[in-house]
Amino acid sequence: MKWLVQEFLNNGSNIVRIINALEHCHVDYLLVRVNKDSSLTVLDKADKLPMDKSDSILQDFISNEAIMVYGSKAFAKIATEMGLEPGSFMNEKFEFEIFREALGDELLNHHFMIGELSELEPIAEEFFIRPTGNTKLFTGMRVTKEDFLSWKERENRENSPYIGQSLMISPIQEIKAEYRFFVVNQEVVTSSSYRVGNNTDITRKPSKAILQYTKKIVDKFPLAKAFVIDIAETDKGFKVVEYNNINTSGLYGCDENAIIQAINKLKEDKR
Known part of the structure; x- marks a missing residue:
């Protein structure tokens, strides 16, 4: 390879x-x-x-x-x-609608709505918003009702970059920690935290319990031969934040040598 x-x-x-x-x-x-x-x-x-x-x-x-x-x-x-x-291991399954269909309430933000900025309306005084699929117009974030409506008004123009772009909104979830897992051939090859509480933290190693949960999810929905999956630790247990394309994902505290060695063992048929 x-x-x-x-x-x-x-x-x-x-x-x-x-x-x-x-x-x-x-x-x-x-x-x-x-x-x-x-x-x-x-x-x-x-x-x-x-x-x-x-x-x-x-x-x-x-x-x-x-x-x-x-x-x-x-x-x-x-x-x-x-x-x-x-x-690239990106395929048509990297969409939140498909995540929800496959995972149900295992998906952290399974009560979401999708639409273009011009179509969406606030669902609370404060809520979560992010682009969907393979688009990264901005990083997922909290937004207030007031700020969202102002944002929507500003982008009500012909040359707005949001025209034709799907966004997802959902209720805010309280998260204790978030972890990233690199998966190749349905096996976790390396992992690390990337956020603990409200702080960036790439030093915490996942517990045995979260590794077991991740393996269960990977076996249930292995959407590509190689991918990245982010898992959240919440008051309601572990939840899937999202899947990401391994070709474009940040490494955080993961072992890049392990990623390369695992990828290079793959056969040429990626799916």
Whole structure:
């Protein structure tokens, strides 16, 4: 398995960690830039400048090879369009409606509503809102009724980026801690906390109980050959926050070497 890694993004630390792990694991990779026309340019790993004959270098690298990608959601989409295998593990199941159908009340925010910003109305004085599916217009957050209505009014314009974008709103849930699990071939290969209480915390290791719960959920709904699942610890027990695409997910306190080793053991058939 070879890898294509997108050049440093806003959160460059994840890219640096993946590159260091690829080199540690002696895995062949190319560093690439995603251009505005969705083409790729191969960069020199040392000076990060475009390489001569980039197109031929890329074609020679991916020809008749299993290729994994890591970077942005746009990059993952390009990998799918290029027909790379396994490429991106994103599929049509990464939608909250499908999560709810498969998991029921195991889903933390199972009492949600979905619509465009212009269609939605406040459901309480304060509630939770986030984009759905493969869209990351903003990070999920709490919003007050007043702020939501002001936001909705501001975006009532022809060139709003929210036109055609589905958003999800749901009641606020009190969460004690949240954990991220990287799953390959229905096995958790690495995990860590990412929030404890109201604070970012990547140091807490999941308990045996939450690992057992996660395995139960993974066996019940393994929506891809490799994926990321976030689990919350609440007063009502453990709940599924969401599934994420492994090609684009942040690492937090997880072991990137374990992720790469597990991915590279996969067969070329990603599903």
